Amino acid sequence: MTAPPAIELSSIEKSFGTVRAVRGVSLRIEAGTIAGIIGENGAGKSTLMSILFGLYHADNGEIRIGGVPVRMESPHDAIAHGIGMVHQHFMLIDSFTVLENLVLGVEGGFLLSDGMAKARAEVERLSGEYGLSVNLDARVSDLSVGEQQRVEILKVLLRGARILILDEPSAVLTPQETDRLFLVLAALRERGVTVILITHKLREIMAATDRVFVMRQGELVAERRTVETDPHELAELMVGRKVRLQIDKTPTHAGSVVLRAEHLRLVDGRGVPLLDDLDLELRAREIVAIAGVSGNGQTELLQVLAGMRAPTSGSLTVCDRTFDIRRPGDPAGRRAIGLAHVPEDRLRQGLVAPFQAAETSILGYQDEPRFNPRYFLDRPTIGRHCRDLMERFDVRPRLPRLRSSQFSGGNQQKLVLAREMAQEPKVLLVGQPTRGVDIGAIEFIHRELVKARDRGCAVLVVSVELDEVLSLADRVLVMFAGRIVGEVEPAGTDERRLGLMMAGAGA
Amino acid sequence: MRPTRGPLPRWAEILLLPLINIALAFLVVGIIVRIIGVDPFHALDRLVLGAVGSPESIGYTLYYATNFIFTGLAVAVAFHGGLFNIGGEGQAYIGGLGCGLAILAFDRYLPGWLMAPIAIAAAALFGAAWAAVPAWLQAWRGSHIVITTIMFNFVASALMVYLLVNVLIAPGSMTPQSRDFAPSGELPALQGSALNLSILLALACCVLVWLFLWHTRWGYALRAMGHNPEAAHYAGTDLKRMTLLGMCLSGALAGFVGVNELMGVHHRIVLDFPAGYGFAGIAVALMGRNHPLGVVFAALLFGALQQGGAELAFDEPAITREMVVVIQGLVILFSGALEHLPRPWLAVLLPRRG
Numbered sequence: 001m002t003a004p005p006a007i008e009l010s011s012i013e014k015s016f017g018t019v020r021a022v023r024g025v026s027l028r029i030e031a032g033t034i035a036g037i038i039g040e041n042g043a044g045k046s047t048l049m050s051i052l053f054g055l056y057h058a059d060n061g062e063i064r065i066g067g068v069p070v071r072m073e074s075p076h077d078a079i080a081h082g083i084g085m086v087h088q089h090f091m092l093i094d095s096f097t098v099l100e101n102l103v104l105g106v107e108g109g110f111l112l113s114d115g116m117a118k119a120r121a122e123v124e125r126l127s128g129e130y131g132l133s134v135n136l137d138a139r140v141s142d143l144s145v146g147e148q149q150r151v152e153i154l155k156v157l158l159r160g161a162r163i164l165i166l167d168e169p170s171a172v173l174t175p176q177e178t179d180r181l182f183l184v185l186a187a188l189r190e191r192g193v194t195v196i197l198i199t200h201k202l203r204e205i206m207a208a209t210d211r212v213f214v215m216r217q218g219e220l221v222a223e224r225r226t227v228e229t230d231p232h233e234l235a236e237l238m239v240g241r242k243v244r245l246q247i248d249k250t251p252t253h254a255g256s257v258v259l260r261a262e263h264l265r266l267v268d269g270r271g272v273p274l275l276d277d278l279d280l281e282l283r284a285r286e287i288v289a290i291a292g293v294s295g296n297g298q299t300e301l302l303q304v305l306a307g308m309r310a311p312t313s314g315s316l317t318v319c320d321r322t323f324d325i326r327r328p329g330d331p332a333g334r335r336a337i338g339l340a341h342v343p344e345d346r347l348r349q350g351l352v353a354p355f356q357a358a359e360t361s362i363l364g365y366q367d368e369p370r371f372n373p374r375y376f377l378d379r380p381t382i383g384r385h386c387r388d389l390m391e392r393f394d395v396r397p398r399l400p401r402l403r404s405s406q407f408s409g410g411n412q413q414k415l416v417l418a419r420e421m422a423q424e425p426k427v428l429l430v431g432q433p434t435r436g437v438d439i440g441a442i443e444f445i446h447r448e449l450v451k452a453r454d455r456g457c458a459v460l461v462v463s464v465e466l467d468e469v470l471s472l473a474d475r476v477l478v479m480f481a482g483r484i485v486g487e488v489e490p491a492g493t494d495e496r497r498l499g500l501m502m503a504g505a506g507a
Numbered sequence: 508m509r510p511t512r513g514p515l516p517r518w519a520e521i522l523l524l525p526l527i528n529i530a531l532a533f534l535v536v537g538i539i540v541r542i543i544g545v546d547p548f549h550a551l552d553r554l555v556l557g558a559v560g561s562p563e564s565i566g567y568t569l570y571y572a573t574n575f576i577f578t579g580l581a582v583a584v585a586f587h588g589g590l591f592n593i594g595g596e597g598q599a600y601i602g603g604l605g606c607g608l609a610i611l612a613f614d615r616y617l618p619g620w621l622m623a624p625i626a627i628a629a630a631a632l633f634g635a636a637w638a639a640v641p642a643w644l645q646a647w648r649g650s651h652i653v654i655t656t657i658m659f660n661f662v663a664s665a666l667m668v669y670l671l672v673n674v675l676i677a678p679g680s681m682t683p684q685s686r687d688f689a690p691s692g693e694l695p696a697l698q699g700s701a702l703n704l705s706i707l708l709a710l711a712c713c714v715l716v717w718l719f720l721w722h723t724r725w726g727y728a729l730r731a732m733g734h735n736p737e738a739a740h741y742a743g744t745d746l747k748r749m750t751l752l753g754m755c756l757s758g759a760l761a762g763f764v765g766v767n768e769l770m771g772v773h774h775r776i777v778l779d780f781p782a783g784y785g786f787a788g789i790a791v792a793l794m795g796r797n798h799p800l801g802v803v804f805a806a807l808l809f810g811a812l813q814q815g816g817a818e819l820a821f822d823e824p825a826i827t828r829e830m831v832v833v834i835q836g837l838v839i840l841f842s843g844a845l846e847h848l849p850r851p852w853l854a855v856l857l858p859r860r861g
Contacts, residue, residue, distance in 0.1 A: 308741060332743025341741070349741045352734045363731065364742035366724045376722040 004067030006031035006163055006194040007052065012061035014047055021047040022058075023218040029211070031066075031162075034185055034195040036205040036226070039215035040238055040293070040464065045198050048215070049165050052196075053085045054078040065163070084156030085165040090148050094141040098134055098151050099123070102158055119158065126157050130187045145272070146177030153184065163194045168295075170204055182208045200238075200293050202231040202503045214238055235499035239466060249450045252474055255284030258458045259305070259339075259427050264314035266300050266482075274300040275311065276482035282427065287449060287459040289473030289490075291466060293502050297482035298462040299344055302431050305460070306341035307334040319426055335364055340420040344431030344462065350416035353405035357395075360404045361386035361419050393418035394444070410441060421448055428452055428459045434468060446472055466495065480504045515850065519857055521801070525794055525842060527849045529808070532841035536834050545825050557818025558811035564818065566700030572803075572810030573702075573767045576709040578788025579795055579802040580716050581761035586797050587720055588753035589733035594641060594656025595761040596785025597663030598634040602762020603769050604667060605633025607776035610692035610769075611675070611685060619691040626692065627708065627766055634762020635755035637663060642754030646747035652754070660785070671778055685776040694770045703771030705763070712760060713799040719756070729753050761785060790839040793846065805842075812838060 005028040014022040022044045029035045037045045050056045052063065054072035063070055065081045072078055075085070092101050099116060102123055108115035120136060127133055132150045140148060149169065156164060166185075170178040185195050185208055197209060205212050206226065214222040214237040222237045259282035266275035275297050282288055292298055303309040305316070307323075307330045316323045319337050323330075331341070343349040351360045362371055362382055371382055386400035395407070395414045404412060413435075421428065433449065434442040449472060453459050463469050469476055470490045478486045478501040486501050515524070537547035558568050578595045585592035592598075609629035614622055641655035668683070677686040696703035720726040732739040732749050740746055768780040791809055795801030816831035841848070 306741075307743075330743070331741060335743060343741055348735070349737050352731050352738050354734050355731070359727065362727075363738065366727050366742070372724055376718065377724055377727060379722070 008064040033210040036209035036212040043215040044218040082162040084161030099136040239499040254286035282458040289461040289469040291469045292479035307331040338426035340425035342430040346416040358386040358400035389418040528842040532838045554815040558815030566702035568814040570701040571813040572806040574784040575806035577763040579791030581757045582792035583797040585757035588729040597660035598758040598761035599764035599781040600663040601637040602630040602634030603765025606630035606765040614689035614692035622691045630762040631759035635759040638754040638758025646750040705767035717799045794842040
């Protein structure tokens with residue numbers, strides 16, 4: 001092939017603070033091919049594509065489009081160079097028609113009707129050519145998710161894109177819709193469009209791509225021709241052979257069941273099932289970890305168990321109390337019977353940024369008598385409580401009156417963890433226990449979780465960090481597409497097998 | 508380095524910024540006054556003397572400030588819950604109706620010391636009820652509170668006209684107003700001024716609002732909801748009920764305007780007594796940084812402008828009543844809508860440590 005590659009990246013570097021999100025990635029993608037970029041969460045694939053699309057600016061490195069070095073200062077530059085991106089979350093205006101959405105930003109001319117007529121003709125040509133049929137006069141809110149995605153793709157093509165980036169395009173699609181999407185992508189390839197597919201689903205890589213790039217911890221660790229690889233190899237490359245964290249922990253004898261969920265179902269407003277007939281049992285004195293690629297219902301499971309969201313159907317018993325699942329959630333009621341919850345997104349859900357640290361340290365427990373001796377909050381007691389948490393969990397600076405937002409991210413996390421773990425709960429739900437905390441704190445948090453277990457607490461950990469899951473848990477459950485697809489013993493587990501289960505490639 | 512919109516030192520935030528805003532407003536006012544041919548310094552002199560030049564004028568300033576405290580607190584309480592209550596006007600009106608109805612019902616049988624608390628409670632109850640409907644509509648039906656509260660102002664106004672013209676009008680009277688209250692339905696007032704005991708109620712409300720917001724678990728939950736509804740939900744707060752609670756408290760505070768106006772001054776139910784206090788409450792709360800103490804200071808300023816402005820219009824034929832409204836409008840504009848105008852400059856002048 002003599003034509004220059006459609007995209008050539010050399011030594012791209014990008015750091016956020018001290019985190020090196022992308023480390024010296026170089027890759028070439030030939031024109032008219034479908035390339036897959038695969039990796040775990042946080043492997044840097046989305047960051048890399050955001051750099052290509054001009055959303056982030058690389059600290060270092062060069063981008064060449066069609067052999068010509070370019071500077072991507074903003075998505076405008078990217079679009080001008082014929083790059084289009086379809087985001088995971090659609091950027092459509094629900095109350096507009098498909099056509100109105102398509103011409104948004106490229107209306108052309110003073111009168112809307114001229115541009116609309118021109119766009120209609122152009123879109124009809126494009127949709128015929130690529131099999132992207134959509135009713136142009138339908139309102140976006142009336143379309144299915146798959147159709148909305150086609151609108152997004154059309155939008156990008158209408159702006160003259162020759163390179164199409166799709167970020168986790170199948171995350172919201174049904175399998176049938178996904179297959180249909182792949183047909184469209186193949187049609188695009190035939191007409192010389194270059195497609196980049198970001199995904200963590202092995203099936204899609206195998207089904208749709210010509211070449212696959214594997215990323216891990218910000219680095220490009222492998223490049224394969226799709227026909228020359230298989231899901232097993234890719235899973236292994238994706239997960240890597242990580243050194244296991246060592247946690248001092250004795251074998252445990254799990255006690256009686258303290259939390260039992262049966263046939264939990266949760267269906268969102270569009271009818272997509274987020275939890276699908278899920279059964280779960282949690283016993284006293286054990287740590288159960290849920291492994292899985294994020295977006296497979298773990299977040300929703302935690303919310304349902306914690307009472308923040310009511311499931312569509314199913315039953316839930318916590319500490320011998322059966323909850324009426326039809327009633328909207330009641331997080332306060334769950335806390336009262338000894339269930340504590342460290343939310344995944346601690347900064348958004350777990351604390352109130354302008355509140356003093358002392359105020360944040362009682363969030364969710366503000367109604368307890370120990371903080372309300374009579375009618376008023378006992379500020380000195382709350383201050384002492386906060387200082388005590390800060391000392392036990394080494395939150396710095398130890399200033400209960402400082403605003404929560406003025407602590408560093410890691411210390412905010414520790415404050416939330418401290419608050420929930422210090423309640424000595426019977427059931428402790430922890431979402432991503434070590435997300436956003438430093439190495440030292442990780443070890444500490446793990447030790448505290450084990451201590452809580454040894455006290456007799458049932459601990460449920462949801463984590464996308466495989467090594468964390470394997471080193472911490474007494475039992476590992478694998479979650480995929482809203483259900484528990486398997487259980488493995490953490491000791492001596494084949495990580496490749498686990499990776500395959502997480503990717504939905506059969507248990 | 509480019510100035511960032513980082514936080515300013517606390518003292519600058521609370522004191523300096525409002526003072527600069529007021530100074531800017533007066534600068535623009537001065538230019539306008541000069542253009543219409545009045546010496547700005549003379550006008551300022553009349554304005555200040557009119558507001559605080561005599562015991563009588565101080566009394567009026569404080570009487571106006573009382574209304575501004577009530578509506579300012581009303582807006583502030585709702586705002587801490589993330590609720591933008593711009594229906595203070597209507598809530599004040601209906602609060603006055605409750606106050607008046609209670610007095611008309613009992614003033615001939617009850618002594619003043621018993622009548623006053625009942626009338627005050629009725630004002631709070633009616634004001635709260637008028638705010639509860641938009642709160643319910645937002646929490647359970649998803650209609651935005653800004654839209655519904657402003658519409659409820661018009662409904663309140665129409666309702667009061669109807670009631671005063673058709674139902675409550677004193678027999679044989681030509682003006683749409685109720686019969687006079689019996690003496691037990693009047694609050695003791697300062698001789699020769701409109702200042703009455705309501706100001707003590709207003710100051711008590713400031714303390715209570717402060718205690719509620721920062722020293723009770725309900726205030727805690729309300730503020731949590733205002734800053735971060737998701738975290739409040741996580742913490743187990745029922746956001747719907749909290750919306751209702753915040754709005755009811757807000758409406759009750761606005762309703763107290765009726766106590767000051769009807770029990771304190773008019774001694775009967777009259778038309779249009781809220782006269783814009785409800786809307787001005789937004790500016791008062793904004794300027795007072797939604798803190799009760801700040802609201803008191805902002806209310807004093809607005810009260811002084813109201814009273815001094817009236818005196819100024821009386822003294823200077825060139826400065827009409829409308830001109831005074833322009834002056835108030837500019838202060839609201841600079842301390843409300845443009846409050847962040849001098850912020851970047853201050854941020855450069857006062858670099859924050861750390």
